[in-house]
Amino acid sequence: MKTLFRVLALSLALAGAASAARADEVSVAVAANFTAPMQRIAADFEKATGHKARLVFGSTGKFYAQIKSGAPFQVLLAADDETPARLAREGDGVAGSQFTYAIGRLVLWSPRPGLVDDKGEVLRAGRFEHLAIANPKLAPYGLAATETLKALGVADALQGKLVTGESITQAQQFVVSGSAELGFIAFAQIHRDGKLIDGSHWLVPARLHTPIRQDAVVLDKGKGSAAAAALMDYLKSPAALAVIRTYGYER
Template sequence: MKRLAVLLAMIGCAAAHAAEVQVAVAANFTEPMKQIAAEFEKDTGHKAVLAFGATGKFYAQINNGAPFEVLLAADDETPARLDKEGKTVAGSRFTYATGKLVLWSSKDGYVDAQGKVLATGNYAHLAIANPKTAPYGLAATETLDKLKLTAKVQPKIVQGENIGQTHQFAATGNAELGFVALSQVWKDGKFTSGSGWIVPDNLHSPIRQDAVILAKGAGNAAARALETYLKSDKARGIIRSFGYAL
């Protein structure tokens, strides 16, 4: 009975110290973060309340007073800008993942291993994310420029608001091809469906994705705990399984 009482007291103490943290998460990191959040709550008792979207839009929302306490961006520029503007906890910014761009189709065998299908023009639509607000969209346009295909494919481009919507265009077949985040179509070393060409890193700028604790999270123990957890072996293993580099 005494041991049970001690255990219950420990559980009660942990529950009393558990907290919630409001997290803005780049759309490309949706599935990994859902898994990480579940493990985070299991291991720490803290709960991460997640919102997914375009990094550019999150920046605007943060400037307009949105209650986010942690930002997991799709780039490194937005967290750095927020740092300079004094809207973060100093010293909390770090790179949690480096993204990979992939040319993907929901059809098996449609995209060859070298991505030559892109130059054939035998497709009606190519989905990319808005390059002004989505780093993966910018990487897609840089890739097209490097391959000297921009002018050729321009009439076929359909633009998604963010990488989530861009993936939806390709996944539903409304666009035969799409430049999406590898994490959206990859798990444990293989494509989860369809076919794709992983774009070589030398065709676009590195997609370094930084996390930072925002000023609103300065006094929240759960925000600091999440920052630490993202650097743990368990979280890093989940991140790697979705095709990100670390």
């Protein structure tokens, strides 16, 4: 009997060692707007697969420059679809690995109840000192914000009131801190556990800007990585999709 127990213990130990050997880590560059959902997805991914996702958050434009300079990212979750496609064309992304993991929505938000109306007329009235946006050259949500202002015909009138953040996260921080009374951010950023946070907002109609298709791509440094492949598969799973929708994204 003792011999049997020793055999069983050894088998379990070997199985555990084999599982640990198969587990791996993947380095992921994540668009700032996707911070909260990706943190949840990464935790669920580790529980489901044993692989760990090491996350770095920032602007898609900055990530592109870092990847071109040799940054050791293995997967990019961009805030647009052009950057992953460009990286694939230039040989820094794995051809055929790109797919849309989320479609983002732009929102005009203020922590002050009643400041932002549900039609965005506050922009035409202009009764505020500062409007925060992300840098349109670095962040697709910033570009969508400038396209919205142009579509509404208020871009020139509000130019002097713009406060520009490096990323959508910094744009939100400007609003939260009071540096700007309101700002264009990602709809996901005003969600907490499936519920809207306090304040007032206008969900910008998708027709006012270029669709915010957010694509993922395996980068050259992630080629052949079991963890990278597993993460890409997990992002397509019903479990990940449920989290993505909880934060106001579509897919």
